[in-house]
Amino acid sequence: MIYWEIFWAFFIANLLGYGGGPATIPLIQIEVVNNNGWMTLSEFGDVLAIANALPGPIATKMAGFIGYELGGVLGAAVALTATILPSALAVIVLFKFVNLFKDSPKVKLMTKSVQPIIAVLLAVMAYQFFMSAFEKSGMLHLVLLTAVGYLTLIKFKVHPSLVIFGALFYGGIFLS
Amino acid sequence: MKPYLELAVGFARTGVTGYGGGPSTIPLIEFEAVKKYKWMTEEEFGETLALANTLPGPIATKMAAYIGYKVKGSLGATVAILTHILPSIIAMIALLGVLYSFRQSTIVSGMVQGVTPVIGFMLAEMAYRFYQKGSQGLGVPKNLMLAAVSLIFVQFLEWHPGILIGLVLSTAFYIAHRKEQANKKAAEEYMPVREKSS
Numbered sequence: 001m002i003y004w005e006i007f008w009a010f011f012i013a014n015l016l017g018y019g020g021g022p023a024t025i026p027l028i029q030i031e032v033v034n035n036n037g038w039m040t041l042s043e044f045g046d047v048l049a050i051a052n053a054l055p056g057p058i059a060t061k062m063a064g065f066i067g068y069e070l071g072g073v074l075g076a077a078v079a080l081t082a083t084i085l086p087s088a089l090a091v092i093v094l095f096k097f098v099n100l101f102k103d104s105p106k107v108k109l110m111t112k113s114v115q116p117i118i119a120v121l122l123a124v125m126a127y128q129f130f131m132s133a134f135e136k137s138g139m140l141h142l143v144l145l146t147a148v149g150y151l152t153l154i155k156f157k158v159h160p161s162l163v164i165f166g167a168l169f170y171g172g173i174f175l176s
Numbered sequence: 177m178k179p180y181l182e183l184a185v186g187f188a189r190t191g192v193t194g195y196g197g198g199p200s201t202i203p204l205i206e207f208e209a210v211k212k213y214k215w216m217t218e219e220e221f222g223e224t225l226a227l228a229n230t231l232p233g234p235i236a237t238k239m240a241a242y243i244g245y246k247v248k249g250s251l252g253a254t255v256a257i258l259t260h261i262l263p264s265i266i267a268m269i270a271l272l273g274v275l276y277s278f279r280q281s282t283i284v285s286g287m288v289q290g291v292t293p294v295i296g297f298m299l300a301e302m303a304y305r306f307y308q309k310g311s312q313g314l315g316v317p318k319n320l321m322l323a324a325v326s327l328i329f330v331q332f333l334e335w336h337p338g339i340l341i342g343l344v345l346s347t348a349f350y351i352a353h354r355k356e357q358a359n360k361k362a363a364e365e366y367m368p369v370r371e372k373s374s
Contacts, residue, residue: 012338014232017234020199020236021234021235023306024234025302027337030336030337035336042288046275048295049288053271054267055193056260056261056264058234060237060261064261064268065269076265083237084237084261087231087234088237088242088257091224091231094231095242104352107230108352109351110345110348110349110352111229111230112348113322114344115306115307115309115310116326117326117340117344120330121337124327124330126296126297129293129295129299130296133289133293153298154301172287173286174286176281176283
């Protein structure tokens with residue numbers, strides 16, 4: 001039952017992702033690429049690239065597209081439900097007890113402790129993308145594009161979608 | 177009808193103008209919710225954000241759910257979430273559909289190669305930001321240790337990160353619980369002394 005598998009994959013990834021949508025990206029990758037084999041890492045990279053080039057929350061874009069690829073509109077609906085519904089319901093229900101949770105040292109320590117794990121998961125993913133770029137297009141392009149990425153995104157604060165489209169354009173001309 | 181329309185417009189606008197995922201849309205949502213449509217006060221928005229941050233999962237949809245619910249119940253929540261997420265999902269399916277239909281073309285494969293290092297860099301930068309947040313919250317040595325342990329378990333021993341996150345979450349819960357108990361005990365021991373002396 002593919003729909004159940006889709007639900008479970010996105011439910012787990014979002015349940016474990018503390019720190020908003022971006023924290024769930026490596027967890028989605030583990031479910032989609034490693035555990036279920038629905039996509040290769042490079043296909044997942046394409047999806048992530050387009051998701052980063054478009055506005056709006058990242059986790060729902062990933063869920064919507066991957067769900068759609070696997071099971072059409074219903075697949076997308078299932079993936080989105082698993083992504084959004086549990087935490088949306090929780091925030092509405094728990095708001096009645098807001099004062100119990102807001103300053104809870106337990107919740108604070110839990111949130112803090114997850115940050116380094118998410119950092120490592122993202123770093124591992126970054127490493128995989130760099131390795132795949134190195135294998136496919138060589139050291140020169142890898143270093144060049146990474147350096148341009150750093151300069152445009154961090155130094156000159158260029159809009160991320162422009163950087164992504166610029167990289168797509170560069171690749172279309174020089175790497176084809 | 178008007179409240180639904182306002183919810184739809186407010187959340188659609190924030191959904192298509194916020195770049196960099198949910199967390200970056202928070203200031204935009206605050207503008208719509210507090211300044212423009214006055215669905216809630218600034219303090220209330222801050223409380224909602226604090227609670228939403230304590231729960232896992234995407235942040236923008238949690239905010240949309242609560243604000244929509246507050247304005248117009250379950251239907252309001254549904255309207256807010258869907259108008260926030262649907263435009264970008266439809267754009268995503270359309271764009272990737274076009275890209276995939278030219279999958280065989282060498283130009284498209286070149287484009288994918290071109291974007292791979294940039295995505296790698298974006299992820300590395302995000303990793304750095306999460307690491308910094310961890311350092312601020314836990315202190316440098318604890319953060320470094322946890323990061324090293326995660327790297328070993330996830331990358332070399334190939335554990336599912338879910339197990340590791342679950343373990344760390346429950347350990348953090350236990351440590352904070354112990355600290356609270358110790359503080360309470362200390363407070364209780366302190367009180368009778370004061371009573372005697374008075």
